[in-house]
Amino acid sequence: MGRFHRHADGTGHDHDGPAGHAPAGDMSGYATGVQRIEVLERIFAENDRTAAANRADFDAAGVRVVNLMSGPGAGKTTLLRRTLAALAGTRVGVIEGDIETSLDADRLAGLGAEVALINTGHGFGGECHLDAPMVRSALPRLPLADLDLVIIENVGNLVCPAEFSVGEHRRAMVYAVTEGEDKPLKYPVMYRCADLVLINKIDLLPYLDVDLAAFHANLRAVNPAAATLEISARTGAGVDAWCAWLTGTG
Amino acid sequence: MHELSLCRAIAGIARRHAGGRRVHRIGVRVGALRQVVPETLVYCWSMVSDGTDLAGSVLDVEPVPARLACRDCGHEQELAELVIRCAGCGGDRVALVAGEEFLLTTLDLAEA
Numbered sequence: 001m002g003r004f005h006r007h008a009d010g011t012g013h014d015h016d017g018p019a020g021h022a023p024a025g026d027m028s029g030y031a032t033g034v035q036r037i038e039v040l041e042r043i044f045a046e047n048d049r050t051a052a053a054n055r056a057d058f059d060a061a062g063v064r065v066v067n068l069m070s071g072p073g074a075g076k077t078t079l080l081r082r083t084l085a086a087l088a089g090t091r092v093g094v095i096e097g098d099i100e101t102s103l104d105a106d107r108l109a110g111l112g113a114e115v116a117l118i119n120t121g122h123g124f125g126g127e128c129h130l131d132a133p134m135v136r137s138a139l140p141r142l143p144l145a146d147l148d149l150v151i152i153e154n155v156g157n158l159v160c161p162a163e164f165s166v167g168e169h170r171r172a173m174v175y176a177v178t179e180g181e182d183k184p185l186k187y188p189v190m191y192r193c194a195d196l197v198l199i200n201k202i203d204l205l206p207y208l209d210v211d212l213a214a215f216h217a218n219l220r221a222v223n224p225a226a227a228t229l230e231i232s233a234r235t236g237a238g239v240d241a242w243c244a245w246l247t248g249t250g
Numbered sequence: 251m252h253e254l255s256l257c258r259a260i261a262g263i264a265r266r267h268a269g270g271r272r273v274h275r276i277g278v279r280v281g282a283l284r285q286v287v288p289e290t291l292v293y294c295w296s297m298v299s300d301g302t303d304l305a306g307s308v309l310d311v312e313p314v315p316a317r318l319a320c321r322d323c324g325h326e327q328e329l330a331e332l333v334i335r336c337a338g339c340g341g342d343r344v345a346l347v348a349g350e351e352f353l354l355t356t357l358d359l360a361e362a
Contacts, residue, residue, distance in 0.1 A: 033361035034274055039267050043259050043278065043352045129252055159285055160252040188332035189285050221333045224342045 316349025
């Protein structure tokens with residue numbers, strides 16, 4: 001079966017045939033009897049089944065769920081603190097994903113929200129994202145029936161969280177103007193999956209050379225449908241509009 | 251680095267379809283927009299399969315480029331970078347027709 005090892009170096013494909021693939025049934029490389037079976041199963045199917053179960057639970061409880069994503073340091077947790085303070089009167093739960101620590105969850109204590117922490121670190125490598133089973137494991141720690149809104153603070157990462165549906169209704173991501181204007185082009189899959197892009201830290205604009213028009217053009221190139229809101233989690237600018245979007249009233 | 255979780259999902263699907271037979275090779279089709287690094291996937295596969303019933307099986311990654319089709323002018327193009335705009339007419343009424351797939355396609359199993 002030597003011919004099949006070729007891919008282990010990642011150089012890709014050089015099989016013969018019109019589809020670029022060995023015809024099913026060509027088992028000449030094997031010494032003994034081998035049968036090729038066609039499977040055609042989506043590898044995310046199990047995650048997506050669990051995401052659908054999460055969504056059904058959210059809907060049954062009448063809870064709106066927003067998956068909040070960003071790179072590290074874009075200001076998700078500061079924004080959440082500001083958001084929880086502004087949403088007094090709305091019953092909010094937070095599912096907090098973090099690779100090792102409870103630092104972010106600690107920063108949210110005392111703001112009136114129910115917080116369930118998921119540490120994704122285990123074994124020989126922490127997961128860099130939340131997936132649907134991880135979120136499902138946190139649900140028993142939230143009184144869903146008593147909540148109006150659940151915010152899932154994903155692990156700070158611009159790659160992996162985009163790949164995993166967790167059963168959310170909407171996806172928002174936080175971009176900070178300190179990141180420069182080309183991030184949508186560098187992380188297109190993440191920017192493509194967002195319903196809303198928050199443009200955070202706008203209080204710093206006077207001190208930066210960032211070109212926001214170029215950022216918007218880059219965002220439109222990968223995600224023409226994304227909504228945007230300019231905010232500052234530090235000063236509170238734009239937070240009311242963000243809260244209206246979050247609760248589905250904006 | 252989510253290739254480890256992906257390999258665990260691949261192992262689950264492979265076991266379910268193998269029905270106890272030895273697995274020689276697993277074919278997976280990965281779209282260019284799936285953010286999966288084939289080398290990393292193959293490396294993680296050796297970690298996940300080692301010491302299990304799937305040890306020694308080969309993960310065969312078939313990459314699929316991203317393709318865009320224009321709803322207005324019908325132009326189809328392969329994407330080198332993810333820009334959601336038609337190169338034919340410049341419009342953005344386009345649909346991704348390939349590049350997001352992530353499938354376990356075939357299994358080579360020892361004959362029963």
